[in-house]
Every structure is written in structure tokens, then in C-alpha cells.
Amino acid sequence: MKWTYPIVAFIVVFVLGFGLTNLIKEELEVSPWAESGAEEGRLMAHTKNVTRLVNAGAADLHAYLQTAIPYEEAKTAAMSPSEKNWQEFFIQSLKVDPEAKNVVVVPGGGKEALKWALPALYYAYFNGSPVLFYENGKLSGNTQSLNDKKIFIIGSGDEIPNLEELKEAERITANSPQHLALKLAEYRDEEAEFGWGREVNRNNGYFHYVLTIPDDALLGLAAITYARSNNATLLYAEEDGGISGELDRYAFAQRPDWFVTPSEGPFRHFWIVSNRISYAAQGRLDFAIEKAEYASMGPVALGDLEALLLILVIWGIASALFVWIHSMYTLPMVKMPIKISWALASLLLPILGPVLYINSYRRPAKEVEKGDWRWIRSHNQQSATATAMGFGYGANLMIVVGFILVWFGFPLFFGEGMEGPFFWLGAGMPIMMIAMYVFAVLIAWLLVQYPMKKSMMPEMSNKQLSKMALITTALSMLAVSLGMMTTSWYMLMNKIPMMPKEDDVLWFASMWLASFVGFLIAWPINWLLIKKHLKPGNV
Amino acid sequence: MEITATILLFIGVIFGFMAFTHLSMNMKVPKMTWMIHLIMVILGVVALIIYALATENVEKHYNILVIFAIALIPGLLILFGKRGTGTKKALAMVYGLIGLFGFFWLLTYVLP
Numbered sequence: 001m002k003w004t005y006p007i008v009a010f011i012v013v014f015v016l017g018f019g020l021t022n023l024i025k026e027e028l029e030v031s032p033w034a035e036s037g038a039e040e041g042r043l044m045a046h047t048k049n050v051t052r053l054v055n056a057g058a059a060d061l062h063a064y065l066q067t068a069i070p071y072e073e074a075k076t077a078a079m080s081p082s083e084k085n086w087q088e089f090f091i092q093s094l095k096v097d098p099e100a101k102n103v104v105v106v107p108g109g110g111k112e113a114l115k116w117a118l119p120a121l122y123y124a125y126f127n128g129s130p131v132l133f134y135e136n137g138k139l140s141g142n143t144q145s146l147n148d149k150k151i152f153i154i155g156s157g158d159e160i161p162n163l164e165e166l167k168e169a170e171r172i173t174a175n176s177p178q179h180l181a182l183k184l185a186e187y188r189d190e191e192a193e194f195g196w197g198r199e200v201n202r203n204n205g206y207f208h209y210v211l212t213i214p215d216d217a218l219l220g221l222a223a224i225t226y227a228r229s230n231n232a233t234l235l236y237a238e239e240d241g242g243i244s245g246e247l248d249r250y251a252f253a254q255r256p257d258w259f260v261t262p263s264e265g266p267f268r269h270f271w272i273v274s275n276r277i278s279y280a281a282q283g284r285l286d287f288a289i290e291k292a293e294y295a296s297m298g299p300v301a302l303g304d305l306e307a308l309l310l311i312l313v314i315w316g317i318a319s320a321l322f323v324w325i326h327s328m329y330t331l332p333m334v335k336m337p338i339k340i341s342w343a344l345a346s347l348l349l350p351i352l353g354p355v356l357y358i359n360s361y362r363r364p365a366k367e368v369e370k371g372d373w374r375w376i377r378s379h380n381q382q383s384a385t386a387t388a389m390g391f392g393y394g395a396n397l398m399i400v401v402g403f404i405l406v407w408f409g410f411p412l413f414f415g416e417g418m419e420g421p422f423f424w425l426g427a428g429m430p431i432m433m434i435a436m437y438v439f440a441v442l443i444a445w446l447l448v449q450y451p452m453k454k455s456m457m458p459e460m461s462n463k464q465l466s467k468m469a470l471i472t473t474a475l476s477m478l479a480v481s482l483g484m485m486t487t488s489w490y491m492l493m494n495k496i497p498m499m500p501k502e503d504d505v506l507w508f509a510s511m512w513l514a515s516f517v518g519f520l521i522a523w524p525i526n527w528l529l530i531k532k533h534l535k536p537g538n539v
Numbered sequence: 540m541e542i543t544a545t546i547l548l549f550i551g552v553i554f555g556f557m558a559f560t561h562l563s564m565n566m567k568v569p570k571m572t573w574m575i576h577l578i579m580v581i582l583g584v585v586a587l588i589i590y591a592l593a594t595e596n597v598e599k600h601y602n603i604l605v606i607f608a609i610a611l612i613p614g615l616l617i618l619f620g621k622r623g624t625g626t627k628k629a630l631a632m633v634y635g636l637i638g639l640f641g642f643f644w645l646l647t648y649v650l651p
Binding site (some may be wrong): 006010013014017018022023025315325329332362373407 | 552553557558560563564565625628629632639641643644646647650651
């Protein structure tokens, strides 16, 4: 008996079987832990996503933050802000970025103007946007800065009229400062680079919030350093210290979720600067942005993608078992390597594998030599068979190599040579893809294709056989890789928000899906190989 | 002792796989192959039991012993039952799948 084929099958079954068992175990272990989740503990213990900065007024808060946040980039004016000098304070604190693509126009004047201006001032301070104040019928500051920049007028709607120099401006208005702050938190003009753009769906989650009430807007201004040090957006609670339905909705939509452990980011936080915000509101906000586990990771539910792809994996296992058992009992004339490759191919080709397998053998057959049978098949069917022969061993081996690499880890190369245009060659994913291909080709060549070709063409010299086997293995696996690598890149690097680890459903499921696509791409390429008689398709 | 059990059982798995390959090809399983499998599995399970009795660790691998006990049922039927190759193949598959699952479960604790 030729032992190389069962050895490859054993490696595949062993590594993938272990990986899938580990997956089941990890999920089971997460479950009891998740039952007493962070939310529960949160309500009984203390708030950790909300920090209340107790202060004796704007001057006190400003002095404290100047020492607490000593970063040059987030420095504010040395003077303390007051209701009289708030515009001056802001202008001195603002570091204008000459390349900023937007200009902000806000109402100036007294305390009422500050309420409306403050949410926009936070963004302007963060972005380095020039700010003009509209007061007593005219704009203060340097109107030269309006040239070549998009103008945004922020306020209640009727405070700032349509001046000649503001003709092309975009107005962002609301019926209350609270609504205006929320609107700016979600608004984004990508071209003019204006607005926080912090909506529900974001890939970047590292930002905070400063919360005050409109009547305590001056305290918000005193804490404007957070806009730079913590990427903080300003939000307003209600005047009575509670939070509105809209803010509640917004805060819950900002709840981050963790994928593997709660210690990973993103972390969101509310800095409460008004002493008049109620404990209930603080507790509610703390609960709203408490990190929750990603839906697929616990007993709560599977995500839609996990559920669908898990079905793919389970059907794959069922398909492989069906093909193996069926061929073991009913096809004694099919040789062992072929049976193994059909079973392994079906593992990654749920439903399609068994359909192609049945279609390949429910046909007339003839015995060309003793114990050597051939089936009469259409060209397409021959291509499918030839693809399955290489794919069954090759694609599985690629997943096996990939799993071993991510399980044990592998070194990254960021040497000097990797600084240029080929820097990506030193990154994790390309290294893994190259290693998957190279190792899988080597194993499939030595343990599968070479002995297979040797048994089919005994008259050919070993050197020639070895060369031919290497070329056909490398080519057919390159064809599979075309679909497999691009799909796995799309799934792991783009589609899934965070790179899944090897003990996640999504890692295996992505590989299964990628292999399926790899087969579909390799099938027509094998059609050509069959036409050129480079591969057999009737075994 | 946990590592010893894993190594013994791993050798058992390899010989079990060899025996199953013979059986699935309708070939007679060489006596040496199934004997080594049997001895290694017995020694491995004994090592696991000693570990469970001796360790102060919370995880005593009782669940794995239960899985192996379930695998023992088709295993004994193959060993002592007088059945045809077809039935033996089916029993071997059930035995192998349960046994492998138990071994993988053990590996999840042992591998770093």
C-alpha cells in the first residue's frame, strides 16, 4: 500500500480536526463566563466609562486640566475662560492648521452664543479649522481665511444672516444646542474634512466625549483640551441634568464590542464636566457604552455571517463523510488516493463536492488494465475531477499550514530591506499566504503528485516525473490560490471588522468560503489542462 | 503524566489511523498494528486516570475519560464481535471519530 496519501489525509484530519474541536471548546468556555457579563457587574459596582470632573468653576477646571493633560498639542490658553473672554480664550487656544479645508462661522457674544458655538468649537480646535465669530452684524477675525475653504455656519438657524462673503456656506442648524451637538457628532463632509462623523457604523472606535449642559457651556469650554488629547466630541445633557431620548439613542449606538477579550479596544468614555448632571444620567451613559462581547462569541447569538458560514463548514464535514463512506462501500474499483482526494475536496465543497462525485461515477466505466478503471465523462466533468484531485489535497494543506502558522505564530520581517515599495512582503498576511502556498505545494508535490504520476507513468524517468509533478502541482495550486487568497484577504482584512483568530468560527469559515471560491476559479483553468492532456480527468 | 498520556495516545492514534486505512481498503489489519494501537490506548488511558487521581489541578480530564468510555463501546464490538468487514468498517469509523474527538479535546489543554 502507498502510505503517502493516507499520511496527507491524516495530517489534514488531525490538524483541522484539532482546530475545529478547539473552536467548540473555546465557545463552550466563553459561555458560562459571559452569563455574568460586564453589564451586570457594572450596575452593582461603580461606573468606569464615565468620569465626573468635580470642579469649583471654569477657572478651577481649566487649571486642573492644564496639569492633568500636559501635552503640547492639547495646550490651551493660559488665561481662564469666562463668560466675557470666552472668544479670546478660544482664539488663543486654537492652533490653526494652514492646510485646513474648512472654516467655521459661529455666533459670538454672550453666554447664549457660547451654548450654540461650543460643539463646533470642539471640532475646530481638534481639526485646526479657522473660526470666525458673528457678532453685531459683522464677522470678527480674518476673513481672508474664507478663501479656498468651505465655510460652515453653525448655530440656531437665524442668528447669522446671509452675508455677501458667506454665500457659498453650508449651514448646520438645529432647534436646540443639544440637537446641534448630536448633529455635529454624526455629521461628516469628507471633502471638506468637517464634522466628527461618529455614526453607528465606524471602523475607528477610539474617541471620547465631553458632556455638559448648555447652561454650563463655559465648563465645556474649559475642558476643550479633551478635543485633542482624547478626540472628544462635545455633547449636551438636558438642563435638568437628565439625558434626552436622542442622546440615549446615540450613546447606545456607540457601544463598542470586543472580539476575543474585553481588554482589547475600542474604549469609549464620557468626561462629565457639569456638576448638575444627575447620577442616573451618568449611570445610564456608563451602561450605554459599556463594552459588550461581539455577538458571535457567546451564548447570546451568532452573528449572521457566522451562522451562514458555520452552515458551510458543517455541510462540508457532512459532505466529506458522505463521500468517504459511500466510496468505501460502493466503489472498490476506485483507487485510494482518488477516494481520499474526493473526500477531502468535498470537505471544502459542501454539496457541490458530493454532486460532482456522484456525477463522476454514475457513468459507464471500463477496465483499461487489471484493476485500473476509467470512467467516460464529459469535458466539463473531467475538468471538475481533475480540479478536485489537486484541490482535495492542496487546498486542505493550505488551510493546515495557515492554521499551524496562526496557532504557533510566525516571525515578521521588518528589516531595512522592507522599507521600500515591497514593505508589504514583511507583513503578516502576505507572509502567511506565501508560506501557505509554498509549504502546501512542497507537501502535495512530494507526498501526492509525484507518487501519483509515478504510478500512472512508470516508464518515465524519476527526474522528468519529479519536474512534471512539481510544475502541475504549482500551477494547479496557483489556480486555486487565485480565488482562495483573494477571498481570504477580502474576508479577513476587509469584510470582518477585526481579524479573527484561529479559535474563531470566522477564521475557519473564511477559509472554507475562500477554498470554495478557489475551486470555482481553478475549474475553468483545469478545463484547459484537460484539453492539453496535461491532467487526467477520467480516473 | 498529562504529557505522557498525550504522547501514548498520539502513538495510539497513528496506529489506529493505519488500522482504519487497512480496513477501509478491505484489507486485513496486521496484528502488530492493532495490537500497538490497543496497548498504547490502554496505557494512555491509565496514565490519564493516574493523572486524575494524583493532580491537584482543578481540571482532572474526567470529561475525556467519559468520551473514551463511549468510544470503548464500538471498540469492543470490533474486537470481540464476530461481524463482517462492512459492519466493522462502520464501527471503526464511529469508534475513530469519538476517540479522535476525545484526543483533540485533551490536546486543547496540552498544546501551548
